[in-house]
Amino acid sequence: MNSPFLSMGQETYHVSLKNVFGQNRRKLCKALQQKPVSEGNLVVYLHGGPSETRFDSDHEPLFRQESYFWYLTGVKEPDCAIAIDVATQHATLFIPNLPASYATIMGRIKTREEWKEHYQVGEVLFTDDVEDTLAGMLEKRSNGTKSKLLLMKGLNSDSGKVYEPPVTIVNHEKLSSHVDVELLFPILAECRVFKTAAEQGVLQFVTEVTSFAHAYVMRNMKPGMMEYQGESLFRHYCYYNYGCRLVGYTPICGCGPDAAVLHYGHAGEPNARQSNVGDNCLFDMGAEYFGYGSDVTCSFPIDGVFNDRQRPIYQAVLNAQIAVYRMIKPGVSYVACHKAAEAAILKVLVEVGIVNLAGKTIDDLVEMRLGAVFMPHGLGHFIGIDTHDVGGYLAGHPERSELPGLKSLRTARILLENMTLTVEPGCYFIDHLLNEALAEGSFLKVHMNEAKVNHYRGFGGVRLEDVIVVTADGIINYTLCPRTIEEVESVMAGGKWPPTEDIAPE
Amino acid sequence: MNSPFLSMGQETYHVSLKNVFGQNRRKLCKALQQKPVSEGNLVVYLHGGPSETRFDSDHEPLFRQESYFWYLTGVKEPDCAIAIDVATQHATLFIPNLPASYATIMGRIKTREEWKEHYQVGEVLFTDDVEDTLAGMLEKRSNGTKSKLLLMKGLNSDSGKVYEPPVTIVNHEKLSSHVDVELLFPILAECRVFKTAAEQGVLQFVTEVTSFAHAYVMRNMKPGMMEYQGESLFRHYCYYNYGCRLVGYTPICGCGPDAAVLHYGHAGEPNARQSNVGDNCLFDMGAEYFGYGSDVTCSFPIDGVFNDRQRPIYQAVLNAQIAVYRMIKPGVSYVACHKAAEAAILKVLVEVGIVNLAGKTIDDLVEMRLGAVFMPHGLGHFIGIDTHDVGGYLAGHPERSELPGLKSLRTARILLENMTLTVEPGCYFIDHLLNEALAEGSFLKVHMNEAKVNHYRGFGGVRLEDVIVVTADGIINYTLCPRTIEEVESVMAGGKWPPTEDIAPE
């Protein structure tokens, strides 16, 4: 018999509760056990996400679990909580005690025994009992040294928001003296930076689905179609065929000038432009499967054949990916990778005359941060349960740069085995950035060929984004998209994908 | 030249800013002008929804505007606000003053003049100026009588949640003495109950799209398919073909026993069951287009042909719809419609022997609330910008019943012209409700044929849901789904939809 798993039926990928979430809990407990902090008990406690409605209405947005809680549980239902005894690794899941009327509206109420079996935890109790249970866990086996109740509190370096511990626990009379909000957050975030084999399996699966979906979209886009039709094709492919109900982030489907807007596709710019002959398209979309997401970008000419304006820019960005893949291995700085990508792009921009060396070397231009005019975002980011996964700037690791481009890097860390990241160099023609660089007094002006630059205004941009894992001596690229110019043109002409023979450089 | 409109390109339905949202503002102002409350100025002020991220992460869920603010503006962007001078109907839209860096990530920053032209408001200012502008509006033309600043505060009768006015305004030193939180809420909610011609146009459009999508799903479902594949087909059809990016609510795609779970399909029960030969399917899904949603349910046999167990239940529910459509016109109580639907269903349940009259009449059984065992929800609800649209239990209208079934009715109002509602009778076999009715001591027990009831356990249920508008002398049914048994079987056999000749009773 299979051990319990999450899936969208027998046919879709099986996410093992023990191998993914059970292993995540063990990893956290081991990391905490290595800290010589206390001889009393250590108890980890996290709230799951609450059920919510849209403003004052009864509209219930589809619930998606809070990511740290998901990491430790795989519990898809709202209004739960978990307590973990670090020494024994015993996990207690708390679930809401639902009224009988719930069954009519929401479905049969599962017993605590069923929850325990399904989610593979040590015990299941009702959330009414959280405080008393925690108090009991903190007393038990205490030998004179004070037990600690470890709660999450810390800064998310991508959002700038703080994870705040639950006030009802922090202020509870029986618990408050045990509360520690320092220890847990950095250790749990650090656990999430390195993916287990089981997590890597899910990320590989969801990236393959995402890759094939991109090929499907590419093959079906034609001039005159609306940008959002590409989004719809993508979502349908991933959900209908592989059970991926959610996407990791709002799909970005920019054609023509929209391709220069990095996070196009949001409510204010909802992928609602009609594509034109000659448009370059930039589609950044990733499926999510049971909490693990992908993040892949393809760029392609809407007509299926690269024109002379598109070809060098595309090749520049592809060269940047290749340069990065040649250098990544444990011990390499992600900042160095970012600069290598810029150098590869600038090299082509010099070749086609958009950028002038004017007596400098490519490396000089990189250090002058000229690359950030054309690629104002970071090379990539950790990826996992959040698209921009946590741990990019934890204490003890390199700090965020203040320089153009580099300040947008979501991590400056030294890469290590089992980190999963995106590699997403891009080259864009963004009016207000070009204008700044071309302005009188700009020290970059001498390196910009204004006539050539103007020839590319309105072009949009190219981004190529893969999901990779760092291995002991290099990388595995999970992404299986058409990548070379030949591959893209072949797929858009109706060619088979994946091909029998992979001619992509990685 | 067209007056400004919202659409997903030239090809999709045009939602006129003036005819929809401008007209909504005029209607509110007229309703407020009829109240002899003050000789000073009346100023209406509402916040739009804020931009948000998922918990502490930087994941941005796709923004969907708060419904009251949407009603008055049609503004799809977050972080805005509106002030309306009631006497002059002059509308001031407040927008965020975005930094230049916004353009790189989110797109070109539109000028205030562009916002004004696009959204057809009197003036556009930055949200930094809200307090001073309101203070100015409250002073202006004041003739000794105190001006009032009208803020929203009131109970949503579907969610039980309260719309709270913004504290920064309520407590502002220049504004607090003007604040009134009593007047606006009931009047604005009442405005939303009656749809203008332009609103009806959008609701009709989105219901037609929804109807054709249901027919498409029905035709493509086969035994062995997963429930969520129906959801995926529906979403893709509506988005790809008609630009409906959102659905009004999480699609409910229950096959077999799942069809008895009224709000199946949520995160805990994510439409992830495989359909089996012999399953009855209940698919409740509605597209949303620029804030106006539909809500339609179809029920059909997965094999395409009704079997002997399915046929009478389906016909009973269809009879209930027909009975209701025959009686609805201005002046009729929605409670009476609910009871008529129950009577039509009970009549068939008696005919097939599931229910025993045992000396009573159908009307007696209705008054005993036997119908609520088989249809525990209300007959329907107002529909518009919210799926369960507001105004169901405003003061001055009939109060909510406490009786089984009727207590779930989302309005007990007397129906009037230009109300838009769903009519969604259903008949379900829900174990815990059947068990209660069959229990020793239940006064309903004598009316339940236990053997016949047991024959239907696991069947799930049938619901048929249309969106209608009340006219001067009856209804218009916007829904264009296959409805008769012949129509459903024809479409599932590959027949054309809509047919050349409409043989549905309504």
Ligand SMILES: [Mn+2]
């Ligand atoms: Mn990315």
Ligand SMILES: [Mn+2]
């Ligand atoms: Mn409904």
